[in-house]
Amino acid sequence: MVIENIGKFFDPESIAIIGASRTPGKAGYEIVRNILDNGFKGKIFLVNPHAKEILGIKAYPSVKEIPCTVDLAVLTIPAEATTEALKDCAERKIEAVVIASGGYAEIGEAGMKLQTEILRIAEESGIRIIGPNTSGIISTPSKLTASLFPLGKIRRGSISYIAQTGNFATHTMKWIMTGEEFGISRVVGLGNKCDVDDADVLEFLGEDAETKAIIMYVEGFKDARKLIEVAKKVSKKKPIVALKAGRTASGMQSAFSHTASMASNDSLVDAAFKQAGIVRVHKYSELINAAKALAFQPVPKGNKVAVLAPSGAMAVIAADACESIGLKIARLSEETLLRIRNISTSWIAIRNPVDMWGAVQTSGVEASYRIGMEAALSDRNVDAIVLILVITREIRPRSLGFIDEISQRHKTKPVLVTITGDKQLYEKAKRVLGKRGIPVFPPIEDAFVALSILYRCGQNLRQDSAPFAALQS
Amino acid sequence: MVIENIGKFFDPESIAIIGASRTPGKAGYEIVRNILDNGFKGKIFLVNPHAKEILGIKAYPSVKEIPCTVDLAVLTIPAEATTEALKDCAERKIEAVVIASGGYAEIGEAGMKLQTEILRIAEESGIRIIGPNTSGIISTPSKLTASLFPLGKIRRGSISYIAQTGNFATHTMKWIMTGEEFGISRVVGLGNKCDVDDADVLEFLGEDAETKAIIMYVEGFKDARKLIEVAKKVSKKKPIVALKAGRTASGMQSAFSHTASMASNDSLVDAAFKQAGIVRVHKYSELINAAKALAFQPVPKGNKVAVLAPSGAMAVIAADACESIGLKIARLSEETLLRIRNISTSWIAIRNPVDMWGAVQTSGVEASYRIGMEAALSDRNVDAIVLILVITREIRPRSLGFIDEISQRHKTKPVLVTITGDKQLYEKAKRVLGKRGIPVFPPIEDAFVALSILYRCGQNLRQDSAPFAALQS
Numbered sequence: 001m002v003i004e005n006i007g008k009f010f011d012p013e014s015i016a017i018i019g020a021s022r023t024p025g026k027a028g029y030e031i032v033r034n035i036l037d038n039g040f041k042g043k044i045f046l047v048n049p050h051a052k053e054i055l056g057i058k059a060y061p062s063v064k065e066i067p068c069t070v071d072l073a074v075l076t077i078p079a080e081a082t083t084e085a086l087k088d089c090a091e092r093k094i095e096a097v098v099i100a101s102g103g104y105a106e107i108g109e110a111g112m113k114l115q116t117e118i119l120r121i122a123e124e125s126g127i128r129i130i131g132p133n134t135s136g137i138i139s140t141p142s143k144l145t146a147s148l149f150p151l152g153k154i155r156r157g158s159i160s161y162i163a164q165t166g167n168f169a170t171h172t173m174k175w176i177m178t179g180e181e182f183g184i185s186r187v188v189g190l191g192n193k194c195d196v197d198d199a200d201v202l203e204f205l206g207e208d209a210e211t212k213a214i215i216m217y218v219e220g221f222k223d224a225r226k227l228i229e230v231a232k233k234v235s236k237k238k239p240i241v242a243l244k245a246g247r248t249a250s251g252m253q254s255a256f257s258h259t260a261s262m263a264s265n266d267s268l269v270d271a272a273f274k275q276a277g278i279v280r281v282h283k284y285s286e287l288i289n290a291a292k293a294l295a296f297q298p299v300p301k302g303n304k305v306a307v308l309a310p311s312g313a314m315a316v317i318a319a320d321a322c323e324s325i326g327l328k329i330a331r332l333s334e335e336t337l338l339r340i341r342n343i344s345t346s347w348i349a350i351r352n353p354v355d356m357w358g359a360v361q362t363s364g365v366e367a368s369y370r371i372g373m374e375a376a377l378s379d380r381n382v383d384a385i386v387l388i389l390v391i392t393r394e395i396r397p398r399s400l401g402f403i404d405e406i407s408q409r410h411k412t413k414p415v416l417v418t419i420t421g422d423k424q425l426y427e428k429a430k431r432v433l434g435k436r437g438i439p440v441f442p443p444i445e446d447a448f449v450a451l452s453i454l455y456r457c458g459q460n461l462r463q464d465s466a467p468f469a470a471l472q473s
Numbered sequence: 474m475v476i477e478n479i480g481k482f483f484d485p486e487s488i489a490i491i492g493a494s495r496t497p498g499k500a501g502y503e504i505v506r507n508i509l510d511n512g513f514k515g516k517i518f519l520v521n522p523h524a525k526e527i528l529g530i531k532a533y534p535s536v537k538e539i540p541c542t543v544d545l546a547v548l549t550i551p552a553e554a555t556t557e558a559l560k561d562c563a564e565r566k567i568e569a570v571v572i573a574s575g576g577y578a579e580i581g582e583a584g585m586k587l588q589t590e591i592l593r594i595a596e597e598s599g600i601r602i603i604g605p606n607t608s609g610i611i612s613t614p615s616k617l618t619a620s621l622f623p624l625g626k627i628r629r630g631s632i633s634y635i636a637q638t639g640n641f642a643t644h645t646m647k648w649i650m651t652g653e654e655f656g657i658s659r660v661v662g663l664g665n666k667c668d669v670d671d672a673d674v675l676e677f678l679g680e681d682a683e684t685k686a687i688i689m690y691v692e693g694f695k696d697a698r699k700l701i702e703v704a705k706k707v708s709k710k711k712p713i714v715a716l717k718a719g720r721t722a723s724g725m726q727s728a729f730s731h732t733a734s735m736a737s738n739d740s741l742v743d744a745a746f747k748q749a750g751i752v753r754v755h756k757y758s759e760l761i762n763a764a765k766a767l768a769f770q771p772v773p774k775g776n777k778v779a780v781l782a783p784s785g786a787m788a789v790i791a792a793d794a795c796e797s798i799g800l801k802i803a804r805l806s807e808e809t810l811l812r813i814r815n816i817s818t819s820w821i822a823i824r825n826p827v828d829m830w831g832a833v834q835t836s837g838v839e840a841s842y843r844i845g846m847e848a849a850l851s852d853r854n855v856d857a858i859v860l861i862l863v864i865t866r867e868i869r870p871r872s873l874g875f876i877d878e879i880s881q882r883h884k885t886k887p888v889l890v891t892i893t894g895d896k897q898l899y900e901k902a903k904r905v906l907g908k909r910g911i912p913v914f915p916p917i918e919d920a921f922v923a924l925s926i927l928y929r930c931g932q933n934l935r936q937d938s939a940p941f942a943a944l945q946s
Contacts, residue, residue, distance in 0.1 A: 102820075103820075106820065107820035108820065111820075149865065150865065150866055163786075164786060165784065165785065165786050167783075167784040167785075167786065167830070168784060168786040168787070171783075171784075171863045171865070171893050171894050172893070174863075174865055174893075174894050174895055175893050175894060175895075175896055175899075175916065178895045178896040178897055178898075179896025179897075179899075180896075217786065219786065219789055243790075245786070245789040245790050245793055246789050246792075246793065247793050247797070248792060248793050248795075248796035248797055249796065250792035250793075250795065250796050250801075250802040250826075251789050251790075251792040251793035251796065253792070253824070254785070254788045254789040254791075254792040254824075254826055255789045257785070257788075257822040257824060257828070258785030258786065258788060258789055258828065259785065282793075282797070283917075283918045284790060284893075284916050284917040284918060285915060285916065285917070285918065285919070310640075310644075311638065311640040311641060311644075312638065312640075312727070312730070312731030312732065313636075313637060313638050313640065313641040313690065313692065313718070313731065314641070315727045315730075315731060316692055316718040316719050316724050316727040316728045316731055317716075317718050317724075317757060318727075319719075319721060319723035319724040319726070319727040320718055320719065320720050320721050320723075320724035320755075322721075322723065323721035323722065323723045323724065324720070324721055324755070328723075329723040347575075347576075347579065347580035347581065347584070349730040351726070351727075351730060353723075353727055355730070355731065357640070390644045390647075392622065392623060392644070392647055393623055420644050420645070420647075420648050420757075421644050421647050421648060422647055422648075422651045423648055423651040423652025423653075424651055424652075425651075426648075426652075442758060442915075443648065443757050443758065444756075444757040444758070445756045445757060445758065446758070
């Protein structure tokens with residue numbers, strides 16, 4: 001029942017924008033623009049007592065005038081007008097409401113009173129509320145982007161994202177849409193969490209066929225115990241990766257100012273996340289890199305990594321990068337080593353991480369990496385592979401198709417790529433490989449950090465769960 | 474005397490390429506191409522007994538036939554031909570020789586014997602050798618790029634770079650030249666270090682007017698004691714930042730295979746670097762970010778940081794990022810807070826890190842960040858500032874000139890920028906600000922890591938040393 005109602009937020013058949021506006025830049029305009037830009041499948045109703053038409057769509061003076069059932073209402077009206085609108089929603093039996101506007105608990109006592117009042121109305125009438133004070137939700141399976149910020153088309157994929165605030169959810173989406181190739185399924189910025197909280201959404205996403213893995217940005221817990229209990233179940237089926245901020249004294253003070261999040265003992269957070277199967281990261285970039293790795297690749301069965309490096313120095317750096325974050329440099333079989341030695345020069349010692357320099361000099365980048373990659377992925381001592389490439393002018397991004405091709409033959413072993421050399425060619429290669437489901441990371445260590453996150457996620461998954469790799473982004 | 478000879482490598486008035494080639498792709502061709510591309514100021518002599526002319530330049534059958542003095546010779550001939558060529562160099566009183574070719578100590582006993590032999594010749598004749606087994610050197614003040622890899626034009630700047638291997642030096646240069654805006658002064662890939670080692674070059678760079686700061690990639694030490702002694706002196710005048718790889722068990726094994734570097738107890742390395750004033754980093758990207766920060770900004774007097782953040786969540790993340798790496802969130806004065814409160818909305822608590830959301834809503838990005846930046850940099854409690862921006866479609870990179878303008882009025886306080894939102898606009902903003910000497914980092918934590926490196930460098934500098942900011946990139 002709870003989950004069913006949460007589903008209305010993400011897959012409504014009809015949506016009403018209460019406070020739709022004709023003025024570009026205003027929340028009530030941008031949200032309609034976003035919904036149209038993304039080609040929302042269902043019916044759209046706009047409510048504005050002062051307009052007859054907005055962006056070519058008929059506007060109603062009140063939600064009560066809408067002639068059909070409405071699944072989801074998004075309110076972009078001032079805080080003081082909310083209670084009345086919410087009562088109208090109750091009358092129309094709307095069960096899911098996003099309150100986008102601010103002016104509630106985050107502004108102090110008066111706002112808190114208002115927030116308590118809207119929660120009372122919601123509870124009486126069975127309405128579930130997301131917000132207030134959020135920039136709304138995104139749901140690509142329904143082609144829905146109910147966000148206040150201009151976002152353009154959101155690429156569909158399998159990663160879902162629960163963020164403490166709508167603002168944070170939004171600019172992260174913009175960064176991913178413009179800089180990465182992987183896609184997104186459900187996104188929610190929870191705002192003040194007066195009703196729906198992280199645990200509610202997590203429970204829904206755990207059952208959601210459109211969600212393969214979940215990333216989270218958390219400042220504070222509304223009900224830590226509930227979140228941990230839900231996460232314990234979900235993390236056995238799907239990876240959960242979270243950035244929990246407010247871990248230093250200054251961070252906690254800032255979190256309190258921002259979302260009234262209470263300070264939490266950070267080592268307790270660590271312990272609770274571990275128990276819950278939530279993989280914790282400490283950097284914004286790690287959260288995005290984790291999403292990319294999870295979107296494109298399976299989790300490895302173990303932590304034994306093969307590395308092909310373009311130079312001896314990169315091999316050394318790769319070994320350090322692995323072992324300092326809980327991965328192991330795989331002990332390659334004699335057969336694997338022999339296959340690579342056969343294409344290398346005699347004076348380079350072939351061990352893992354593999355210094356490909358000699359092979360590249362002899363056979364070129366593509367041929368040598370092709371043989372090295374096939375040999376390493378066929379080795380039963382290897383759980384995953386990281387390819388380090390230098391791209392200058394000799395190798396063109398389009399010649400990298402072999403990576404995807406060989407990866408397809410070893411579907412249970414993740415393949416991650418990091419590239420140095422020419423930055424512009426790096427960007428091209430990242431796009432080309434990203435479109436084929438191969439994640440590319442900036443040089444050098446980020447690829448290993450992402451792989452360690454995949455590994456930790458895999459450790460939490462239930463052994464008998466359906467293969468995680470089945471639902472590809 | 475030693476330093477004088479090292480200077481010949483970086484500022485030769487004439488250079489001979491022994492083993493120059495007409496075949497694109499060959500080392501002996503690419504090196505000539507690089508020298509021409511960079512417009513080397515001095516005389517160029519090519520040596521190849523089988524060619525009369527290469528790339529429009531006369532070729533001599535032997536170095537002995539060259540009619541003028543030669544300051545620097547670069548050998549790209551096979552290992553077995555080196556001893557003869559080196560004797561010729563001795564006869565011509567050439568004092569600086571780069572041996573680019575491999576086939577020496579790194580291939581085993583026979584190569585080691587050859588390396589001992591060339592070192593003997595060098596010592597007898599007073600020749601200093603860089604290499605063997607290196608892709609050579611770069612020196613932008615002399616418009617010289619004696620590298621085996623196609624590199625194109627190297628941008629001049631104030632950062633010098635000592636790398637364990639030429640290969641590593643080269644692809645790092647390519648990455649910086651194509652992805653960053655800061656410039657480079659002297660670069661050396663030391664290769665087998667049969668003669669010239671890190672300490673020799675460091676001593677030279679310490680006195681070099683063209684070098685403001687030094688970055689290093691180290692796998693093993695030839696003479697750790699000497700390096701520490703030299704670094705102790707140099708780090709009082711110029712920042713030294715080093716990535717020392719081979720810090721894990723696997724990393725040490727790889728380093729031994731690669732450059733026969735002996736395992737070193739990593740906590741001893743930490744202690745020695747600390748004593749020597751070398752700031753140690755553990756990631757490749759940190760080394761490049763450190764170089765960018767050092768190229769563009771002064772070191773801060775202390776570790777008290779002001780942060781302007783575009784949202785409350787970013788403020789929380791920024792506070793964590795500061796305090797987890799030895800920086801402090803500055804306590805802003807009442808006057809500073811008041812100046813920012815005056816442009817913000819009443820319901821956002823203004824403290825450091827500053828949540829600029831309210832101010833941006835009221836006054837726009839440029840006006841609010843302008844006031845916030847000026848207020849924070851004028852505050853005597855602030856040693857440095859980090860600006861976090863979200864760029865979507867509202868703000869154009871060109872409108873960011875105010876950052877440079879205000880930074881110019883507060884020259885002793887470093888300004889670092891990190892941007893999220895639209896990745897393409899991020900890249901544009903990074904270029905625009907980079908050209909004005911403002912370093913831009915990917916979101917979010919990298920900017921704080923770079924600032925902490927600046928801070929640690931500053932702690933090593935002698936109080937009475939000339940202002941570090943004097944020589945701008």
